[in-house]
Amino acid sequence: MHRADAHTETGVVPHDTTGTEDTLELRLTEEFLALLGDAHPEAAAGADAPALVGDPGTWSPVTTAAGAFRLVPVNPARDLAMISHWMNDPAVATFWELAGPESVTAAHLRRQLVGDGRSVPCLGVLGGTPMSYWEIYRADLDPLARHYPVRPHDTGIHLLIGGVGNRGRGVGTVLLRAVADLVLDHRPLCGRVVAEPDLRNTPSMSAFLSAGFRFCAEVDLPDKRAALMVRDRAHREHL
Template structure:
């Protein structure tokens, strides 16, 4: 378990977490953006596959001992996102889904995004940027990224969406 700033705990997701992740991904506030409302077995396979590879690290985030979010940390150079912008060798990317509906709209997303970016930048001294690519229509997500110190760096036309590349650099002051 990794303790992040602002009281968050991060741990790698396990196959046993698949029922919880599947439940979260079926939430109406997540389905339009992730399109991953899969059965538990498919999530179990996805978590196992990610854990075995070098591309993406699936994690659960807890606050005060209660898991509330699913995230994926990934090296952009190993991701298809690298085809869509001028990435740097040590860029890290992240995907975030706050699954616990009680935590949505409470300002926790921006706190989590800031804590995650701070932790990645601390953990990898060669990394100068943490990026994300939320859908341009996902206004709450865009606001949360901006409030966490991520700057818009242009629209990307991905196969499934038009995304806004959001970039958090090392120059942003940690709070």
């Protein structure tokens, strides 16, 4: 799935449903999936476990400056109405392009939930309240990998902050750092967490930089010029 932008402090990390490069349409054989699996307990937990990213639902909650935070895998029966409401916020819809009836968001979630686990949609729960939507995905298996020097197990992050009250206060920065740390803690083969905000989106790039990501390069994606942002495992204690 190609994202058109990243807008963390105003609430969005974007998505393009119209582009020709769709992660979930890149079909992989079972043998190839086995080679790409993490080979740690989460990956072997059973047929329902998303082997390519792990299971964020088992990742421990973390204490942040904004409060206790955890990731909860999306359950459409419980979460669809809320996520669809967020997608219809004009500030979000501009970038994610998922405004409309709940069926639009449902289809977007379904493509991930019935896939091979390379992208896992989650709610971000802060202080016991769901307030953000995340996609944790295998960047090395994403069309993004065609546009930068990808490394095996590179893991990507997309973020949408749902509540207006949590935007523009530095919450995006705090949570980006927390989730990047969760990825690195629970995906031992992942050496880098990546993102691709639109170059025009200076608040988003500022949030990523403040969260310990570094600007790596400008990349031309099908519908935007993006900033490749990278948080390296080797440098995580120094940024």
